[in-house]
Amino acid sequence: MTPQRYNSGMALKEVIALIDAEIAALKEARALLATGSVVTVAKRKAGRPPKIQPDTPKAPKRKKKRNLSPEGRARIAEAARKRWAAQRKAAK
Numbered sequence: 001m002t003p004q005r006y007n008s009g010m011a012l013k014e015v016i017a018l019i020d021a022e023i024a025a026l027k028e029a030r031a032l033l034a035t036g037s038v039v040t041v042a043k044r045k046a047g048r049p050p051k052i053q054p055d056t057p058k059a060p061k062r063k064k065k066r067n068l069s070p071e072g073r074a075r076i077a078e079a080a081r082k083r084w085a086a087q088r089k090a091a092k
Contacts, residue, residue, distance in 0.1 A: 068076075
């Protein structure tokens with residue numbers, strides 16, 4: 001069988017460039033295997049992956065939770081008692 005001839009010199013140059021690129025990649029792979037260096041892939045951990053943090057500064061901290069004073073709690077309780085008493089009186 002005779003080799004196929006290309007009509008265009010450009011196509012032949014493209015084929016040769018592709019072959020050279022493939023040879024370079026194969027030589028690099030052979031060199032890695034010959035040195036014994038093994039490319040390891042990190043194992044994925046179970047669960048949801050961590051959120052990627054942007055390079056921007058951290059968001060401002062939240063304000064402290066406000067606590068109700070004992071006096072304020074007593075006022076609210078007294079108002080609730082009055083409200084329930086009014087409802088019971090209206091229901092009779």
